[in-house]
Amino acid sequence: MPRHARGGHRAVADPLRDRRWLARIALALAALAAVVPVAAAGSRSLWLLLLTAATCAVVLAAGFWSLQQRGPRRWLAVAVALGAPAALVVLLVAEGLLWVVVVAVGLLAAAAAAAGAALRPHRAAWELPVVPAAAPQRPFLVMNPRSGGGKVDRFSLRQRAEALGAEVALLDRPHTDVQQLARDALARGADLLGVAGGDGTQALVAQVAAEHDVPFLVISAGTRNHFALDLGLDRDDPSRCLAALRDGVEARIDLGEINGRPFVNNTSFGAYAEIVDDPAYRDDKRGTTLRTLPDLLGGRRGARLVGEADGLVLDGPQALLVSNDPYEDGDLTAMGRRARLDRGTLGVIAVHVASAREAVGLLRGASRRGVVRTQAREVVVRSDAPTVPVGIDGESVHLTTPIRCTIRPGALRVRLPRERPGIRPPRGRLQWGPLWELATTRAPEPPAPGA
Incomplete structure (x- = not known):
């Protein structure tokens, strides 16, 4: 029993230890990025820093001008935005300092990456909770054959869905009322609604699903599929979303409304x-x-x-x-x-x-x-x-x-396939105070056996 308790402590403490070392590495890399210019450029390091900062400001200002102006003024602003960093590179090469900037920027990038990993939120802060869900008996799916450049046909989504027992309605005529299609399907006994199409269509049918508290299935057959991305679905192969019809889990998510009209993104x-x-x-x-x-x-x-x-x-x-x-x-x-x-x-x-x-x-x-x-x-x-x-x-x-x-x-019950890519863990915000605290805090002592 004590052995099991100590092993459990290691499982909890190890991620904290890893984050602490990442924080220390980030601070060390940031310090090294500051030391390299001073060691290599000496008294010229301040000039190097000011010149690089000024170039960044010029590029940003010129970029804004290029959006704000038309005709020759726009092209002049573009020339300045491109010419300023080019001039900086030429000057740094002439002074033999280009490698210093490249190394310092590389070290800062590595420090930011390590800091982001160290300050990454706990899994519970970004992982969507799901519960087991029974397979639907009468799923109803709306599919737009034009969406995503024809993904419905390219991935044989209609045929695959029907083989899994779903009723499929194709949006092959303009101005079809998709919400009425969904309501009619519910009146016939549908116990799940789904959409293979763009996010706008997803939102309209999702509103009907939320009104009747039935699960909603997202099939990533749109062009960009932002909604599917944030649900952790496969955007490259929308047919994988259909797996939720036989082996799925369920989550409750929010639904936005604007003047009574739904939006998912x-x-x-x-x-x-x-x-x-x-x-x-x-x-x-x-x-x-x-x-x-x-x-x-x-x-x-x-x-x-x-x-x-x-x-x-x-x-x-x-x-x-x-x-x-x-x-x-x-x-x-x-x-x-x-x-x-x-x-x-x-x-x-x-x-x-x-x-x-x-x-x-x-x-x-x-x-x-x-x-x-x-x-x-x-x-x-x-x-x-x-x-x-x-x-x-x-x-x-x-x-x-x-x-x-x-x-x-929590208005929308969304049905997800059990096996799915999932979302990418978000990186932590770069904040030096919390990073320093994490790097310098001592690890807690393991609890005494039987405590």
Whole structure:
């Protein structure tokens, strides 16, 4: 018995020990990144640091100008954004210091990676709880054969689903009311609803499933499949999602609503919604974006917005994103992911950058107004216009203001295959205080036998 207890302690303590060593490695690498320029460049190290920082500021400012301007001014800004780092490289080569910068940057990158792993949240903070689930008897699936470039046909999803006992309805006619299809199926006795299609269609059928408290199956047959990504499903082979019909587990997740309309990912206001709403966007995405951004960033186009997130006023954001549960912000690779879909809160990101100076301020963390991240149970968006374009799960619609976004915690029962890729563990936010505390705290003593 004592042997088992000691082994259990090692199983718990080892991850903490590993995180502690990762924190120490991160601090050592960061210190080494600071020592290398001083040792190699001597008195020139301060000049090297200032010059590199100034180049980063110039690139960011010029990049912003390139989005804000048109014609020759835009191309001049692009030339500056590309020319500044090129000039820095030439100067560093001439001074024999290029290797110093490369080594220092490499050490800092390694330090950030080790710190992110050390400060990674506990598994319970990001793993979606699931429970066993009995196989459905009469599943009903809606499939869009055009979605994702024809994934329904390419992966024989209809045939495979029917072989598993599912009734399948193909969306082969325009303007089909998918919610009515789902309600009719429930009236016939369906005990599971599912969708092979884009996230917009997923949300509409998910709302019906939530209203009737029946499980919902996500089949990753859309183009980007953001919802499937955050559920840990296989986005490369949507047929693997069908395994949930015979061997599945179930989780309860949240469902967002905007003026009563459901969304599973996010709703966007401002610049992105205005660009997507442009009729030319579908045929020329890049050209439309570059053509409309100067007016949007300059305030010459688009309605003025005021958001209120549980009492926090967001005055005049150029872009406002409200998500069904918050997006991660541990590192750049995690910005488009949500580790949990059952936190019961909306994620809110508001962006306001009106000048190149404010853009540079974001780089040094001086502009709090530039990017605001918060969480709320309700977000109300008002405007001086009676209607505004809104992107709902990637689809552009016009809604009457004021617009109310809410969240229904645990409203949706989602059915998942037992064997699935799962989500990637989020990295921890780089915070030097907690990192130092983790690296310097002594390990707890093992409990005494029988304690």
